[in-house]
Amino acid sequence: MFRLWHMVLLLFIAVSLTLETNAQKKDTLLFFNGQVLIGDIKAGFLGKLTIDEVDLGIIQVKMYKIKTIQSSGRFKIETQDKRTYYGVMQPGPKNGWVNILQDNSEVFAVSILNLNTIIAIEKGFFPRLEGNLAAGFSYTKSNSLGQLNFSFNVKYAGERFGHQLSLATIGSLDSSKYSRDREDGSLFTSYDLNTSTWFLSIGLNYQRNLELSIASRFQEFFGGGNKIIVRKYWQLRLMSGLTINQERSTSGTSTNELFELPLIFRFNFFKYHSPNIQINTVQSFYYSLSQKGRVRFDNNINFSWELIRRFYLTFNPYSNFDNQPPEGDSNFDFGVAINISYRF
Known part of the structure; x- marks a missing residue:
């Protein structure tokens, strides 16, 4: 079923791009x-x-x-x-x-x-693309040693449609074997309504987190949101709707569709006077409709400081909480990534 949703999302984006x-x-x-x-x-x-x-x-x-x-x-x-x-x-x-x-x-x-x-x-199409490519060093709860991380982010803005693709991975190398410890991917599309603040949104997310016993989680999001606060240098958005998850644990156990109610906050702050700094954060809360009492929380914060033109030093702390992980004793994961990023 989730493959059908993925095809619908990709078709939705392709149709929107042809309208430009x-x-x-x-x-x-x-x-x-x-x-x-x-x-x-x-x-x-x-x-x-x-x-x-x-x-x-x-x-x-x-x-x-x-x-x-x-x-x-x-x-x-x-x-x-x-x-x-x-x-x-x-x-x-x-x-x-x-x-x-x-x-x-x-x-x-x-x-x-x-x-x-x-x-x-x-x-x-291409003049509207904006993004960044980053690589660096990270620390995670699951591995007291340092790890390597890579991330990629690209945005496209249209008259009413907006698209964002994000990919990130953290891995460690031990005895010549590479371990994919944590992975995140998301494809997000929004559509501005005739009002100045309300929008519809649809998204596809992928997660892998060995600390929480998640070998893979595919998540489809359907909903909308509002630009709650818009100021000179910062902006706050709130989104909600319905998410549908398919999970596979590290032991190979898979679930049927799991339904959740999400509450997602997106905050952006930009300061272009010296020093040139930027702060972006996404705080996501999930309440399960399929598993009684299950709640999840994802936190991601990104601090950027411009070193020279187009090159930034970024500091990215994150955390994940799940009170009912698929298996294992750990229900909380945290870490921090330090990167040098190039923006285009």
Whole structure:
């Protein structure tokens, strides 16, 4: 059954991607110091804007330095007061402001510092991709020795659809044998409703955790959420719905579909003034509908500090709790990963 859900999710994402257009147009940024950048604005989020400059390539700039913006293509623009606009950006009534010319010809003047999220609608597929690749050293409860970890994350933002793919693994090498101690993978899709804060979501997760006797867990998520708080440099989202799990223990025992009620908090904080730091966390609570009294909790926090352009030092503590693991005595796992990551 879960394979059918996986196929439905992949088909859902493929259909959503075909709804996006592929026009290529140029945008212009004018800064307070007189510098001008010309290219394709890829995205903007919590105080930082990414542009593919015609000569310099991909550049990330801080919005508080921008004097005016002139865009040729259409954008989806969300402000800190949770308003959503669709249209082009033009120089505003004063420095540090933009006029948003909507599709219905209405014009709204907005401070650039009040722009929370900017999504290019007419820039094609690859210009909208954003992600990072990381590798480093980790410590886990199950292994007092150090371990190696690798992770990959990529995001795609469309007019109403958003997709995120995340992969992470922690393993240890002992006597020339590699042990896959912990693995996480997720494919998440959201769809913004006509309101400015509500969205629908669907996701597929994979977990492996030898400390909790989980050889594999496949999880399908169906639900929605709300952007509870949107501020200049941080954002808080809440999601809930229904999850369906299929588990296999380290002894080979498999379960039928297990149903859970989830409550998921996603928090993002960005500070682009010196020092350049970012904090992202996902806190997930699960209450079982199939197994009486079973509750689970997954905690993941990621701290990033920019060392040089595009390279970050990341500190990633995590923990997992399950009061009824498939087998074994351990119901709690924790660890920390320290990585050097490259963002593209």
